[in-house]
Amino acid sequence: MILNLALVIVTLSTLLVAARVLRGPSWGDRIMAFDFLSVNLIVLIVLIAVKTRLLVLLDAALVLSLLGFLTTVALTRYLLTGRVMR
Amino acid sequence: MRGLALNLLLAVTWALFAGQVAVRELLVGFLVGFGILALFPRALGSAGYVRRSVATLRFTGFFLKELSLANVQVALLALRPRPPLNPMIVAYPMRLEGETAQTLLAATITLMPGTVAMGFDDERRVLYAHAIGLPGAAEARDSIRRVEDALLPVLTRRATPEVHP
Amino acid sequence: MNDFSPLRDIPILIGSFFVLTAAVGVLRFPDLYSRLHASSKLVTLGSAGIFLGAALELTEAAAFTRLAAILLFQFLTTPLSAYLIAQAAYLRALPPRLSGPDEWNQLGRHPQPGDEPPREDPAD
Numbered sequence: 549m550i551l552n553l554a555l556v557i558v559t560l561s562t563l564l565v566a567a568r569v570l571r572g573p574s575w576g577d578r579i580m581a582f583d584f585l586s587v588n589l590i591v592l593i594v595l596i597a598v599k600t601r602l603l604v605l606l607d608a609a610l611v612l613s614l615l616g617f618l619t620t621v622a623l624t625r626y627l628l629t630g631r632v633m634r
Numbered sequence: 635m636r637g638l639a640l641n642l643l644l645a646v647t648w649a650l651f652a653g654q655v656a657v658r659e660l661l662v663g664f665l666v667g668f669g670i671l672a673l674f675p676r677a678l679g680s681a682g683y684v685r686r687s688v689a690t691l692r693f694t695g696f697f698l699k700e701l702s703l704a705n706v707q708v709a710l711l712a713l714r715p716r717p718p719l720n721p722m723i724v725a726y727p728m729r730l731e732g733e734t735a736q737t738l739l740a741a742t743i744t745l746m747p748g749t750v751a752m753g754f755d756d757e758r759r760v761l762y763a764h765a766i767g768l769p770g771a772a773e774a775r776d777s778i779r780r781v782e783d784a785l786l787p788v789l790t791r792r793a794t795p796e797v798h799p
Numbered sequence: 800m801n802d803f804s805p806l807r808d809i810p811i812l813i814g815s816f817f818v819l820t821a822a823v824g825v826l827r828f829p830d831l832y833s834r835l836h837a838s839s840k841l842v843t844l845g846s847a848g849i850f851l852g853a854a855l856e857l858t859e860a861a862a863f864t865r866l867a868a869i870l871l872f873q874f875l876t877t878p879l880s881a882y883l884i885a886q887a888a889y890l891r892a893l894p895p896r897l898s899g900p901d902e903w904n905q906l907g908r909h910p911q912p913g914d915e916p917p918r919e920d921p922a923d
Binding site: 550551553554557558560561562564565567568574575576577579580581583584587588590591594595597598601603606607609610613614617620621624625627628 | 807808811812814815816818819821822823825826831834835838842845846849850852853856857859861862865866868869872873876877879880883884886887888890891893
Binding site: 701702704705708709711712713717719720721722723724725740741742744745748750751752753762764765766770771 | 816817820821823824827828829830832833835836837839840841843844845875877878879881882885889895896899900901902903904
């Protein structure tokens, strides 16, 4: 019951952040909102894992958290230095 | 880290004497070993280790308290109809030296009430931070200074950190 | 899962409340740098609450270690990505909307879009 309520709340916040990704007046807002969107999705996946009792989903959440951070690092590095790799 | 090695050795010894090397025995042994190291700092040469461990624990407590405060503050700002944000960018001359210490400071103030680290100057002496919800630049600097005060004994090996005016 | 168990449900409720407030802040705050406050601070405690509740509900050791790893990683990376985004945005001339002083730029001139971006490596 509480779990369903939490799922609804987190889904709502994911939609709000997605609105910020689409609207975000500057590229900085989009990067920030995209980073935050990945965190929201991690929380959502963890809640779904609790609801369905599928522990495999926790691995997906772990991979998504790594990917979200790497995306932010790569994008900001590209914008600051003009390339991602040395 | 000679003190930490000694403490781990004591934990393993305790677990062996207890007859079972499991998480619970190791944990008890670690605590008992820490007590021994704290009781005989001269003989075991563990004064620095004990002091830094206590400082780390106190910093963790400070961090959790301030993190909760920061969350409540930003949540109130986000839900209020007309949030008094008062955004500004302040420069803070750091006392900490070294890349690790400064990165730790920048990461910590990002999670503290009111401030987000934005960058360093070229000589890495000054930290620039964005502040909201604080009345003025002096308060923002005070907030960063409190974090640095809690962080200094964790990262320095000296017995007493030197006092700056 | 029908009964109310406070040990599991209260952290999850607090956590999801903070996640929602963070999203509201990201949507409502006036400029990028203020939005970073909402997205970096609120989400650490929010996800910590939800992960704690999840760990108390899924009692397996495998679930516990994975949740602890995700939580530790979140605590390490959230301030770092906020720092990287703020630095990149400021140095690539996204103007902040300030009512106080800007002490990074004492001359009162913000970086302009035509400026040469700094070539030193900010990540290391």
